[in-house]
Each structure stands twice: as C-alpha cells, then as structure tokens.
Amino acid sequence: MTTTSTRVVEPAELDEVLAVLRREPVNNAFVASRVQASGLDPWRLGGEMWGWYVDGRLEALCYAGANLVPLCAGPEAVRAFAERARRQGRRCSSIVGPAGPTAALWAYLEPHWGPAREVRRNQPLMVTEHMPSGIEPDPYVRRIAKNxxxxxxxxxVAMFTEEVGVSPLAGDGGLVYQARVAELVGSGRSFARIEDGQVVFKAEIGAATPLACQIQGVWVAPERRGEGLSETGMAAVIGYALRDIAPVVSLYVNDYNTPARAAYRRVGFREVGAFMSVLF
Structure with missing residues (x-):
C-alpha cells in the first residue's frame, strides 16, 4: 500500500531537491536559483521548502516564502500542500507557478484565503535558445554597476508599481525590495540603457541556473515607448544571458499585454506553457 507524507525538507536533502527541480528546469528556474545560492536552511532561503513524499521518496515540492510556489506537483501533492498552507495560515504575498498546479492550489485555498486582490490565470511562459534574427542588440544596454x-x-520601483499595482516601498519602507535590487546589481544580472542619468530601458535576469534563466522587470520609460527600445534592449539582454548564464532564456508575461507578447515573439521567444499568479 502506497504511503504519502508532507513535511519541511531537511538541508541534508539538497541533492534530492535539486533532482526534482531539474525535472522542469524552466518552470522551476526561480526557486532552483534560490536553492542553489542559499541551500535549504529556511533563514537563508527566505522561506520553507515543503516536500511531498511517496513511500519515503521525494516527488514534489512547494516553496513557502514571500511567494507560495508549487513545483512538479500533481493533484495529490497539490492537495497536501494546500492543506498544510491552510493550517498554517497565509504568510505569502502571492501564489505563483505553472498554471495548472497553481490553479488547483488556489481552488483549495480561496475559501480560506480569498478574496485575492487580483488573479492572473494565464501568463504565457516563453523561451528562446537563440539570438534574435534581424534585430540588432542595443549597444548601449549594459550591466549596471554597483555605484x-x-x-x-x-x-x-516604477516598473513594479505599474506591473503589480502597489509600490514595493510600502510596508517596510522598501528595505526588502531594495535589497533584492542590490542583489541583482551585485551579481551582474541587472541591465539598462541610461541616457542623461535616466534609465530608458531596463531588465533583470531574476533567476539563473546552469540549465535555464528567467528575465524579469522589463521596462521602458513611458515617454520613450513605441521607439523599439524593448526589442533591441531585449536582444542585448538575451545575448548576455546566453553567453554568460544559461542555454535557455525564459520569461512570463500577462496575456493581456499584447504589445509585450508581440515584441518578445519578434526577438525569438516562443510560448511553451503558462504561469498563473494570485496577488494579495
């Protein structure tokens, strides 16, 4: 008879956790990047990693920090993670992950945690393994220096507020958000075109593993939109990513953002799935 259980994984289980994360390297890039950098100690990781075990073997994961993220989770694992989350109470600011498991997780939790501030059920997941054809990378897009x-x-801050609908400076005065930006700058994963001391295009490689990386935070100054800066800028960032970080570059985008989806397709991204986000 099959037995299943759910618990917080132990730091000594790092190899088993990484093996699960490697099963879906694009979907799991964000959490895999954090685990590879910080290990499984909850304080360093910024949250707990829950494991779902079948006959003692680790089969699925759920990251429970500022985000609640189901990873390689089928229906039984999602149900187990939802029950643990329900008992613990909501501590996250969002639920995010592959659309199927995330939708199932939210269906269990909505009666207890709802209503959400916003639910984005279809965020196309896009990937590329090649430099864009016919679009020259912007030579003025470069890594941001620490100073x-x-x-x-x-x-x-402008990008986050426009995208999420609330300022990242609220609550703690922006200390956590500024630390995250500083982390990306310090690791050489923040890129921008700067003119007269002002950013006109920017993007970050928010997650990086040897198998895949994920671009986030793509933004063009409002007064400069429509000039093609997003396409040439993204071409430049793709070049940095493929050359220095990983063989697969990914991102996810809101389905209603038609201009962005079109721009990403023009620089060679193709849709391979979808994410879902529940924002509180």
Missing amino acids: EMDIVLPAC
Missing part, C-alpha cells in the same frame, strides 16, 4: 543603484532603483 549606479540610485539611478536604476527609481525605474525598478
């Missing part, structure tokens, strides 16, 4: 935090931070 340029004051220049790039206002653009990051």
Whole structure:
C-alpha cells in the first residue's frame, strides 16, 4: 500500500531537491536559483521548502516564502500542500507557478484565503535558445554597476508599481525590495540603457541556473515607448544571458499585454506553457 507524507525538507536533502527541480528546469528556474545560492536552511532561503513524499521518496515540492510556489506537483501533492498552507495560515504575498498546479492550489485555498486582490490565470511562459534574427542588440544596454543603484532603483520601483499595482516601498519602507535590487546589481544580472542619468530601458535576469534563466522587470520609460527600445534592449539582454548564464532564456508575461507578447515573439521567444499568479 502506497504511503504519502508532507513535511519541511531537511538541508541534508539538497541533492534530492535539486533532482526534482531539474525535472522542469524552466518552470522551476526561480526557486532552483534560490536553492542553489542559499541551500535549504529556511533563514537563508527566505522561506520553507515543503516536500511531498511517496513511500519515503521525494516527488514534489512547494516553496513557502514571500511567494507560495508549487513545483512538479500533481493533484495529490497539490492537495497536501494546500492543506498544510491552510493550517498554517497565509504568510505569502502571492501564489505563483505553472498554471495548472497553481490553479488547483488556489481552488483549495480561496475559501480560506480569498478574496485575492487580483488573479492572473494565464501568463504565457516563453523561451528562446537563440539570438534574435534581424534585430540588432542595443549597444548601449549594459550591466549596471554597483555605484549606479540610485539611478536604476527609481525605474525598478516604477516598473513594479505599474506591473503589480502597489509600490514595493510600502510596508517596510522598501528595505526588502531594495535589497533584492542590490542583489541583482551585485551579481551582474541587472541591465539598462541610461541616457542623461535616466534609465530608458531596463531588465533583470531574476533567476539563473546552469540549465535555464528567467528575465524579469522589463521596462521602458513611458515617454520613450513605441521607439523599439524593448526589442533591441531585449536582444542585448538575451545575448548576455546566453553567453554568460544559461542555454535557455525564459520569461512570463500577462496575456493581456499584447504589445509585450508581440515584441518578445519578434526577438525569438516562443510560448511553451503558462504561469498563473494570485496577488494579495
């Protein structure tokens, strides 16, 4: 008779966790990047990693930090993770992940945690393994230096506020958000075109593993939109990503953002699935 259980994984189980994450390297890039950088200690990881076990073997995961993220989770695992989350109470600011498991997780949790501030059920997941054809990378898009935090931070805040609907500076005064921006700048994964001391295009490689990386935070200054900066800028960032980080570059985008989806297709991205986000 099959037995299943759910618990917080132990730091000594790192190899088993990484093996599960490698099963879906694009879907799992965000969490895999954090695990590879921080291990499984909850304090360093920024949250707990829950494991779902079948006959003692680790089969699925759920990251429970600022985000609740189901990973390689089928219906039984999702149900087990939802029950654990329900008992614990909501501690996250969002639920995000592959659309199928995330939708199932939210269906269990909505009666207890709802209503959400916003639910984005279809966020196309896009990938590319090649440099764009016919679009020259913007030669002025470059890595942000550590002493340029004051220049790039206002653009990051503007992007986040426009995308999520709330300022990242609310609550703790922006300490956590500024630390995250500083982390990306310090690791050489923040890119921008700067003119006269102002960011006109920016993007970050928010997650990076040897198998895949994920671009996030793509933003063009409102007064410069329509000039093609997003396409040439993304071509430049793709070049950095493929050359320095991973063989597969991914991102996910809101389904209603037709201009962005078209721009990403023009630089060679193709849709391979969908994410879903529940925002509180």
